[in-house]
Amino acid sequence: MTVLVTGATGNVGRAVVELLVGQGVSVRAVSRNPRSLPGEVDVRSADLTDPASLGDVLAGVEKVYLYTLRSGVDSFLAAARAAGVRQVVLLSALAAGDDDPDNAIAQMHLRVERAVASSGISWTFLRPGPFAANTLHWATSIKDSGGVRIPYAQAQNASIHELDIAEVSVAALLEDGHAGATYVLTGPESLTQERHVSLISEAIGKSLWVEDLTGDDARAALTEAFRSPELVDTRIRYYEQTLSRPDFVSDTTEKVLGRPGRTFAQWAQDHRADFR
Numbered sequence: 001m002t003v004l005v006t007g008a009t010g011n012v013g014r015a016v017v018e019l020l021v022g023q024g025v026s027v028r029a030v031s032r033n034p035r036s037l038p039g040e041v042d043v044r045s046a047d048l049t050d051p052a053s054l055g056d057v058l059a060g061v062e063k064v065y066l067y068t069l070r071s072g073v074d075s076f077l078a079a080a081r082a083a084g085v086r087q088v089v090l091l092s093a094l095a096a097g098d099d100d101p102d103n104a105i106a107q108m109h110l111r112v113e114r115a116v117a118s119s120g121i122s123w124t125f126l127r128p129g130p131f132a133a134n135t136l137h138w139a140t141s142i143k144d145s146g147g148v149r150i151p152y153a154q155a156q157n158a159s160i161h162e163l164d165i166a167e168v169s170v171a172a173l174l175e176d177g178h179a180g181a182t183y184v185l186t187g188p189e190s191l192t193q194e195r196h197v198s199l200i201s202e203a204i205g206k207s208l209w210v211e212d213l214t215g216d217d218a219r220a221a222l223t224e225a226f227r228s229p230e231l232v233d234t235r236i237r238y239y240e241q242t243l244s245r246p247d248f249v250s251d252t253t254e255k256v257l258g259r260p261g262r263t264f265a266q267w268a269q270d271h272r273a274d275f276r
């Protein structure tokens, strides 16, 4: 059986590749610019949004780990179906459960989920909440200045380790019983953004400052990071909701994997080199 891994150079896709290779599965990895991927992997260069670039990328593929394409998913799914793909495990997002017309991220993921669901291919949807890896955006500031300015530092999130998403992806790809399932995935605990910084501080053994940005300062920083006003508004709404209450925590990772999800303290240990 060959599994095609899209987004193979991404946070989750890279871990999916490594886990599948570790289990002896034949893996084909696709990227627009293949970089360092394990030697056992059949690496192909293609842009999934451009059907002409697919070539024989799907030939002989039975299962696909698919990240959410901004465009071109219909032609990719048609090509996958024609090639005989039997199952797609889609990396969607928690936001897809909130059919809010003003939430551009939710709408993008829902559009792709609906395309997969109507493709005629068996599917599993993974809807993770915020990735722990989002905190890598702080790495340059932490390394250069010993701290970080954070919009809504007291807002909480139950960030998830990319390895947990990858392990659930691999379970869905290799085990029976996951077809038609939608798995909402979060980390095991809701923490403020400031607490995330203090756990990075503990992991690297160095105290770090945090400047909590609110109001216009927070909006300006988010606009610089995201550029799109809709994304900034969506993000501010999310932060404001979790200033006064914990973020939602799901136990699905534990149910699927039979062990609790990795903590952010563990993630910070795993990534301490990124912050030194």
Ligand SMILES: NC(=O)c1ccc[n+]([C@@H]2O[C@H](COP(=O)([O-])OP(=O)(O)OC[C@H]3O[C@@H](n4cnc5c(N)ncnc54)[C@H](OP(=O)(O)O)[C@@H]3O)[C@@H](O)[C@H]2O)c1
Residues within 6 Å of the ligand: 006, 007, 008, 009, 010, 011, 012, 013, 030, 031, 032, 033, 034, 035, 046, 047, 048, 049, 067, 068, 069, 091, 092, 093, 094, 127, 128, 129, 130, 131, 134
């Ligand atoms: N960050 C979060 O908090 C969060 C939360 C929930 C869901 N998500 C979802 O998770 C996904 C991102 O996952 P990630 O962090 O693992 O990925 P990532 O690190 O952002 O990397 C994206 C991957 O997609 C590949 N890619 C992008 N466009 C491509 C194209 N047209 N053709 C082929 N490959 C393409 C890139 O490969 P190359 O550059 O090598 O081509 C890269 O491997 C997004 O869909 C996001 O919405 C994120």
